[in-house]
Amino acid sequence: MTSLAIETAGLTKRYGDTVALDGLDLSVERGEVYGFLGPNGAGKSTTIDLLLNYIKPTSGTARVLGYDPWTDVVASHRRIGICPDRFGTYDGMSARQHLRLVIDTKDVDDDPDRLLERVGLADAATRPAGEFSQGMEQRLALAMSLAGEPDLLILDEPFTGLDPHGVALVRDVVDAESDRGATVFFSSHVLGQVEVVCDRVGILHHGRLVEEGSLAVFREQLDLSDDATIEDVFVELTSETVSAPEESR
Numbered sequence: 221m222t223s224l225a226i227e228t229a230g231l232t233k234r235y236g237d238t239v240a241l242d243g244l245d246l247s248v249e250r251g252e253v254y255g256f257l258g259p260n261g262a263g264k265s266t267t268i269d270l271l272l273n274y275i276k277p278t279s280g281t282a283r284v285l286g287y288d289p290w291t292d293v294v295a296s297h298r299r300i301g302i303c304p305d306r307f308g309t310y311d312g313m314s315a316r317q318h319l320r321l322v323i324d325t326k327d328v329d330d331d332p333d334r335l336l337e338r339v340g341l342a343d344a345a346t347r348p349a350g351e352f353s354q355g356m357e358q359r360l361a362l363a364m365s366l367a368g369e370p371d372l373l374i375l376d377e378p379f380t381g382l383d384p385h386g387v388a389l390v391r392d393v394v395d396a397e398s399d400r401g402a403t404v405f406f407s408s409h410v411l412g413q414v415e416v417v418c419d420r421v422g423i424l425h426h427g428r429l430v431e432e433g434s435l436a437v438f439r440e441q442l443d444l445s446d447d448a449t450i451e452d453v454f455v456e457l458t459s460e461t462v463s464a465p466e467e468s469r
């Protein structure tokens with residue numbers, strides 16, 4: 221078994237003249253908590269969509285849990301828990317039925333009520349998810365990602381729409397999953413939280429990985445003070461607010 225949970229080489233995605241992802245070489249160790257950061261338009265969602273076979277690459281290769289994400293789709297998805305950035309509920313189905321659906325689809329063994337309990341939705345188990353607030357939807361998406369104790373959790377902006385209790389919950393879930401031995405790969409703009417939970421951070425800019433490492437390493441490399449935060453590092457490395465796409469070369 222490879223020691224890497226995620227491995228990409230030269231991973232590239234072009235949309236016409238727009239280069240959304242430009243030769244990404246990424247290695248995420250099994251058991252690692254990896255934060256994937258970058259300004260708006262940097263290519264984070266493109267990367268995640270490629271790893272999950274939602275889109276196909278223009279060029280490059282990837283392995284996810286040792287699988288080819290574009291051919292071993294069923295096998296890889298069975299072992300991945302996905303919390304997407306935009307989650308649409310099935311209006312007529314209860315929270316519990318959402319969990320049942322993901323458990324059955326992945327053909328794993330789990331208890332919907334245990335999962336709802338973990339994200340603080342036990343009392344809402346029978347309510348139609350279509351009635352949920354944004355934060356409740358986000359909690360439901362998180363519960364669905366945890367079904368079947370996945371080997372890899374991919375969380376795309378997991379803090380979106382959550383109140384401070386919800387933010388703390390995500391942090392606790394990431395810690396618990398990491399303690400269980402799972403790999404956690406997540407994108408986020410909530411840099412303070414990233415700093416707290418991640419073993420390592422990668423910063424993407426214009427579709428390229430411009431820096432990778434721990435906060436301590438960043439501080440040293442960028443000659444920042446000892447109290448510099450991940451936000452200082454982020455601003456230093458990505459000078460624009462919105463990452464303008466590169467033109468195709």
Ligand SMILES: Nc1ncnc2c1ncn2[C@@H]1O[C@H](COP(=O)(O)OP(=O)(O)OP(=O)(O)O)[C@@H](O)[C@H]1O
Nearest residue numbers: 235238240258259260261262263264265266267465
């Ligand atoms: N379907 C598409 N067609 C054309 N361009 C696209 C498409 N999807 C993404 N892009 C472009 O690819 C680039 C990367 O987008 P992506 O959504 O991966 O960024 P991101 O880092 O996830 O941004 P955000 O933080 O805003 O979610 C952007 O310039 C975007 O406009």
